[in-house]
Amino acid sequence: MDTGDTSFIMICTALVFLMTPGLALFYGGMVRKKNVLSTLMHSWIVIGLMSLQWILVGYTLAFGPDIHGLIGGLNWLGLNGVGIDPNPDYAATIPAIVFMAFQMMFAVITPALISGSFAERMRFPAFIAFVLLWATFVYDPLAHWVWGVGGFLRTLGALDFAGGNVVHISSGYSGLIVALVLGKRKGLGKESMAPHHIPMTVLGAGLLWFGWFGFNAGSALGASGLAGMAFVNTNTAAAAAAVAWAVVERLHRGKSTMLGAASGAVAGLVAITPGAGFVTPLSSIFIGLVGGIVCYLAISIMKAKFGYDDALDAFGCHGIGGTWGALATGIFATKTINSAGADGLFYGNASLLGIQALSVLITVVFAVVATFIILKVIGLVMKLRVSEEQEAIGLNLSLHGEEAYPDFI
Amino acid sequence: MDTGDTSFIMICTALVFLMTPGLALFYGGMVRKKNVLSTLMHSWIVIGLMSLQWILVGYTLAFGPDIHGLIGGLNWLGLNGVGIDPNPDYAATIPAIVFMAFQMMFAVITPALISGSFAERMRFPAFIAFVLLWATFVYDPLAHWVWGVGGFLRTLGALDFAGGNVVHISSGYSGLIVALVLGKRKGLGKESMAPHHIPMTVLGAGLLWFGWFGFNAGSALGASGLAGMAFVNTNTAAAAAAVAWAVVERLHRGKSTMLGAASGAVAGLVAITPGAGFVTPLSSIFIGLVGGIVCYLAISIMKAKFGYDDALDAFGCHGIGGTWGALATGIFATKTINSAGADGLFYGNASLLGIQALSVLITVVFAVVATFIILKVIGLVMKLRVSEEQEAIGLNLSLHGEEAYPDFI
Amino acid sequence: MDTGDTSFIMICTALVFLMTPGLALFYGGMVRKKNVLSTLMHSWIVIGLMSLQWILVGYTLAFGPDIHGLIGGLNWLGLNGVGIDPNPDYAATIPAIVFMAFQMMFAVITPALISGSFAERMRFPAFIAFVLLWATFVYDPLAHWVWGVGGFLRTLGALDFAGGNVVHISSGYSGLIVALVLGKRKGLGKESMAPHHIPMTVLGAGLLWFGWFGFNAGSALGASGLAGMAFVNTNTAAAAAAVAWAVVERLHRGKSTMLGAASGAVAGLVAITPGAGFVTPLSSIFIGLVGGIVCYLAISIMKAKFGYDDALDAFGCHGIGGTWGALATGIFATKTINSAGADGLFYGNASLLGIQALSVLITVVFAVVATFIILKVIGLVMKLRVSEEQEAIGLNLSLHGEEAYPDFI
Amino acid sequence: MKKIEAIIRPGKLDSLKDALGAHGVNGLTVTQVIGCGKQKGQTQVYRGVEYNVHLIPKVKVEIVVMDQYVEEVIQVITKVARTGEIGDGKIFVSAVENAYTIRTGATGENAL
């Protein structure tokens, strides 16, 4: 055990924790006033649910002793045997309980990310059922495949430093499916669905960026030079993407917006996530620039074209940005940054790009199919979507019996 | 000295610092618009006052060389002799100045917590006098009794990992007394006193939860496995309590609220504070669940029944939750988690529960009596409560000459 | 390399990062509703721009191999050669890439600070040009002079622990020049320009204070006792200044305000920045008290007297507070706190005060002249100030095509 | 039909609503306004800049009633909203020519 590493990972865990309240605000500012509490609640209750799920079953499913490369065994149910001694399979210099906690925060934020795509229209009980089932049947296996010792995507050689596949692609595509299954919000395209509080979204984006240092640098699992490199790459890609979005927006629509620059930063953070510990800072600039541009195009052109109602762009940002990031890792990864990694296309090894593409494909197919099944199963037991009247009144009042800003006078 | 431990505690200190601005927002969102600045100011000015009080006299009163188990000597007045060398009595691997700073943040937040119970009606000069007297005559001795080498509650064997007695029980019960002495807010039960900005409260709760990792894990005073365990327990109890509150609310009133889930998390954080470094994560689930439920009942049923005006539930949350936490520590503590601790009832040692109950009792009686005396003394010199007109206009304007959102147009 | 130090500096880097989103909110709450997005955007886009500038050219200009004490060489262009090995010239125990990242966050926040002085009236393209030129021609050289090995102010013996000259004096005086060149906001003194959201400003101030621990304690470049001392000094001065401002305000205007107490804290943080690692906590109280008072007087009396429109008091707070801090360091610095420092006037060495005064003078003259030239150059190519109509409509809409709170109904 | 427009203190809204309800008047519309008159505004200070804010938060309550109820409604308002201090507010009465209930299409007095 190393106190420096342990200190680093505990604080990184706290930083990653903060991302979910940050996400609540990021999303909350983008919905209409009458739905903001419902949107905050999505993230908040997920913190509660997933913290318990992870301790009870999630962690052992994801990181427990491998079963055929597909899932972890139930050996560590209820944290049985997960204590203060390090688990050298994952992190030799920090207590196993700290590694568990760090991973927990990833399991917490991922279902919360999904909630952006179906904001303003899902019933609360259906949401809870969805989160628990999705976490158990999609997130936990996927985390095992990619990060678990023996997991088959890891064995295949796919690189995912901090969760491009596990967190972003999975949540993005799953979100798209939920949005499609639930259908569009009533009045979309006719009524204004403009954000109700952009400074709240900016605050959320700031907390996300801040927490993302824990997410990516912490994924080095120690206070090492590699962590430092991941830290710098994270910041660089976010910065490049924020600037890229602002520029593209200006070219396309005449003006750079604050909401755009904040969205761009998040797109860049998503894009760099899988490669943060494998690429150089200069590559990160490129990854960020492209990340900002493709997410902008996905959100402002592709979405309109296909007409799905990905309300807060969970798919546009995390699905698209994550896919680009996974592929970009296949292009720009270099062993000079991380000897435990691999060289990418740009460094003469085309095969990595193939592996990355395959891992994306598997992740997408799995997430899409499993999400669809889960929704159908839940749909057998309860309604997924609020009534028209509840939607018109707003989810704050109709689902939670509260207003966000009740002091009218 | 260990750089890993020092790094950890310095950052934890910063995290605990952030709790007080977080509390300001948590409380601020819950008052009416016309009083929000007064409520923010309560927390903010306490940061200023207590930071100075602690350096000048508080630290030495609490941690200075013991005098009869009751109080610290004045040896370290003005931080005299508190330098970069560790003080092995308290933390052998970090500089004494860092230990001092960590403890300072506890002394800062505690009086700020109290302010929730008497929000929207106390005069500002009276508040300042109260904070300084309460800190010096209640907090500092209590901290000495529980944490100071030689402190009599510590010697007794009472366990309080991160401040259940010192911070929560003391502030909760003291708050109740202030609320009773000041009387109810004008119009209570007739006018709406609904929160003015629930997202602000959620943001505050998020910052509190984030900072609480520093509060509880940092109380291990090093980047150790024990810190990791306290970290996980903290998160677990908060999560369980948030879920519990949401569920109870649904059963009792038909709907889970965002404000409830945020309040529940805080209740769980309070409840786990004394036991965070003594219990297992599974026990933490239980502690959190019960914490969420009892605080809910205290706030939504008991308060209405007895009719005291604990405006923002400082008593309901910290008094009740802290009491439960102290007793729960007596039940669930186990030496397998912390060999420096003790076994509780559940592990075959009933006496610990008795000691915990006794320490709660002593804390409550002391806090209640001392707070009452302090208020009476201040009452001799100045009025405690604002005039009816000031209350009607709102404390933003009448006490501070500001509006919170002045840009009406 | 030391994992404890590395952990500490990485987290401190994240904390300093958070200061800029914090500043965005601090400033954003103080402008009128119709301009808040423009103000947030100032800080946000600077994060993007400066993160890239620093990596590409800024870092090497500031810290690259010295050229005549005036500027760093271009050896490290694009981070060439800046890797995971420590650079013992600057920090022997942490990876060079981490040192680079820590310094980057200073380069990010400084131009954002300036933006406070010319809020609500600068064109966005002019702002971007200004930031890039100012950073390259003012910040980078100045950082080299004061902190770069071989930098002439450093060689002179000027003390600037965490950026009094480089960050605060430079931004404050430069801001004043921009405010003067742009002219006053239309309607100043006639229409109300009251802040639109004081709780947002308080939140920002809280995040700034929190981040400032990273700024000042992190400037020790390791998790040392010195870092702990800087930490405590930082908190103490901020606390003292918050209290001082509240008291002065009460004496001068009859009431202490929340906005004042928040502003005071920031003034104290500025004032302690240069001396944080050189003075004692008791000196910090004094530095903070005076800092709060002089900034109050500058902002509420001097500004009105001279009539410049330093909209959010970048000059009043950072220019004045930074100047006081630099001089105070010359008075209160002591080798008992930092043997690598020097003794000040109070400890019998008057010459340090002279050196500090000289370094302030050089910084002011350089910042003022260079800023003026940069503005004139930009003015040749594009207009600096928005049109009257844009100003009347508000910069949210006219520059960015957004409203901050669009959900009117 | 008359429209009664009462500009009152914000704190009086709840009791006014209840009192009107007790007199069988259930329909009303409320707007957040600021106003000035004899009541002096509070001085506000932001970073040392003083604003003598003359416009004070009030609430406007609009009630459309049949002519015969005007007297009663005004009495209720005057009773409930009065504190006796400057700033209690004003009531204005004006004629309404017609009313419609959107839901039912009812017009005139039937619409109320």
Add this chain to the structure above:
Amino acid sequence: MKKIEAIIRPGKLDSLKDALGAHGVNGLTVTQVIGCGKQKGQTQVYRGVEYNVHLIPKVKVEIVVMDQYVEEVIQVITKVARTGEIGDGKIFVSAVENAYTIRTGATGENAL
């Protein structure tokens, strides 16, 4: 000249504006209000304290038109703003004696 004051559901504002525009009515002024009548408010609960909030968010649209358009405007509103559920709102019509366009100084019907 008449002033038509319609108190409608907030969600209907956009379509009402469009529908009026299609009938050549472009000038209108909108206020955020809360109101009560037959529609029951939602119960709200904050930390266990129940508020039966009777005042429901509505939007007030004011349109000043020449007398001959009143009928048409009312028909448009009634059509667009109706859902058939309680709470659709009211329309009140009253006389306006004069109007001015500040920019041009035009008065009377020319000002509209």
Add this chain to the structure above:
Amino acid sequence: MKKIEAIIRPGKLDSLKDALGAHGVNGLTVTQVIGCGKQKGQTQVYRGVEYNVHLIPKVKVEIVVMDQYVEEVIQVITKVARTGEIGDGKIFVSAVENAYTIRTGATGENAL
């Protein structure tokens, strides 16, 4: 008694209040509104979705005065609130039948 309702640019409120005060008119009530007419709204873009927002922030000032002051007040408003650009706003005048001061019980013109 007449009610003068002026819908003006938000930025003109302060000077209008001052100008009216200089003419001895101290009582008025202000509402935040949005409106449309000839003035074109700004296009807003949120994440690539364009909103052509037609409703523009305005301020409604209501002043109830005795008949003989109407002319003067309208002149003051027209002078102060005019910029000459489209969007300066409208003034509407209508009859008020009675007024009451809640505090004193004064009615009619004495209530103003």
